[in-house]
Amino acid sequence: MITIQHISKRFGNFQVLRDVSLNLRGGQCVALIGPNGSGKTTLIKAILGMVMPQSGTVLFKGESVGRQWEYRRGIGYMPQIGRYPENMTIGQVLDMMKDIRKVPEETLDRDLFEVFGLQAMLQKRMGTLSGGTRQKVSACLAFMFNPEVLILDEPTAGLDPVATELLKDKILAEKSKNRLIVITSHVLSDLDDLATEVIYMHEGRPLFHKSLETLKEETGADRLAKAIAKVMANQEMMKEVIA
Numbered sequence: 723m724i725t726i727q728h729i730s731k732r733f734g735n736f737q738v739l740r741d742v743s744l745n746l747r748g749g750q751c752v753a754l755i756g757p758n759g760s761g762k763t764t765l766i767k768a769i770l771g772m773v774m775p776q777s778g779t780v781l782f783k784g785e786s787v788g789r790q791w792e793y794r795r796g797i798g799y800m801p802q803i804g805r806y807p808e809n810m811t812i813g814q815v816l817d818m819m820k821d822i823r824k825v826p827e828e829t830l831d832r833d834l835f836e837v838f839g840l841q842a843m844l845q846k847r848m849g850t851l852s853g854g855t856r857q858k859v860s861a862c863l864a865f866m867f868n869p870e871v872l873i874l875d876e877p878t879a880g881l882d883p884v885a886t887e888l889l890k891d892k893i894l895a896e897k898s899k900n901r902l903i904v905i906t907s908h909v910l911s912d913l914d915d916l917a918t919e920v921i922y923m924h925e926g927r928p929l930f931h932k933s934l935e936t937l938k939e940e941t942g943a944d945r946l947a948k949a950i951a952k953v954m955a956n957q958e959m960m961k962e963v964i965a
């Protein structure tokens with residue numbers, strides 16, 4: 723559904739993405755992981771057209787996204803830090819998004835709105851919200867328009883354990899509808915129940931892209947965190963052998 727071909731991105735002299743090529747398909751739940759600053763958010767923003775790469779192409783359903791915007795309607799995006807007009811209430815923000823998208827009310831996905839209890843908070847101003855409630859609004863908006871692709875950047879950061887589980891349930895439900903879901907997270911235990919694929923970014927390029935099943939088989943680990951620890955330990959060993 724999304725093909726990334728030879729994307730490179732530099733900010734000033736700093737090379738953030740280095741010739742990244744990836745193929746992501748519907749029904750996959752992709753865990754995009756890697757250390758701080760390895761380029762995960764920049765890669766996501768390149769897919770969304772929020773960052774223009776110096777070279778390379780992003781294809782959405784086989785068509786180059788170029789400088790067009792229409793394809794974005796097919797992608798629900800939950801940013802790492804949601805930025806909203808601080809004086810607007812939750813209700814006004816939701817209405818504004820509905821007005822912009824102009825879709826019939828009955829086609830909206832209200833699941834997260836209901837389970838997060840946002841109805842009772844509609845009058846609260848965005849500027850007064852706790853970090854977790856702001857995340858809930860972002861999550862609600864990402865899923866609201868039934869997108870074919872969901873890109874979730876650190877979705878559980880700041881959410882309490884109950885809200886985290888509710889969001890994970892929702893992600894699983896969407897996965898079963900053959901959506902493509904891309905999630906970045908440093909909380910690898912959150913990804914264990916969700917991910918089908920793992921992309922590990924390191925210094926601006928994918929160190930590997932494989933199914934979670936294969937990764938577990940190859941490492942003999944039963945959890946993603948353990949599997950990653952084993953891969954990293956092998957990497958260090960190889961460096962020492964080569965040096």
Ligand SMILES: Nc1ncnc2c1ncn2[C@@H]1O[C@H](COP(=O)(O)OP(=O)(O)OP(=O)(O)O)[C@@H](O)[C@H]1O
Pocket residue numbers: 733738756757758759760761762763764765
């Ligand atoms: N607009 C920008 N201008 C300059 N440098 C940037 C910009 N955006 C990102 N960077 C730099 O690019 C590098 C990669 O950032 P990015 O946010 O993609 O990393 P990340 O893997 O998502 O990290 P984290 O796990 O901390 O969220 C960082 O060194 C960051 O400082």
